[in-house]
Amino acid sequence: MKKKDITQMAFRDLYPLYIQKVERKGHSQSEVNQIIYWLTGYNDQLLSEQIETGATLANFFQNAPHINENTVLIKGSIFGIHVENIQDPLVQEIRYLDKLIDELAHNKTMEQILRSEIS
Secondary structure (H helix, E strand, C coil): CCCCCHHHCEHHHHHHHHHHHHHCCCCCHHHHHHHHHHHHCCCHHHHHHHHHHCCEHHHHHHCCCCCCHHHHHCCCEECCEEHHHCCCHHHHHHHHHHHHHHHHHCCCCHHHHCCCCCC
16 A cells, blocks of 8 residues: 655644644643744634645645744754755655644743744
8 A cells, every 4th residue: 555645635634633642731722823823824714724625735835825934943853854854845844843743742832842042
């Protein structure tokens, strides 16, 4: 059986998994949304539209109002791969989101997650 290309996964299938992951650690959907908004420039309405239309991860990131310029500050590994070394820009953006959600689940502060403490 062929492995499914992550870029073709529906964002609406992944979104509840992000929420479940952080809720198990005492965090909330609003914190997940805050991370998504910071990373992609989406707002409540635009995020809802992406979920309702069943946008793939490729479409979700390609339609993002703007990818935050501070993504270059996101370092570390997710699924054993260093996000800063991923060559495919789309896959890198997907893994940035995974990494930020993982940081929230590991109780990093929102200031650390959103790279606000960097001067």
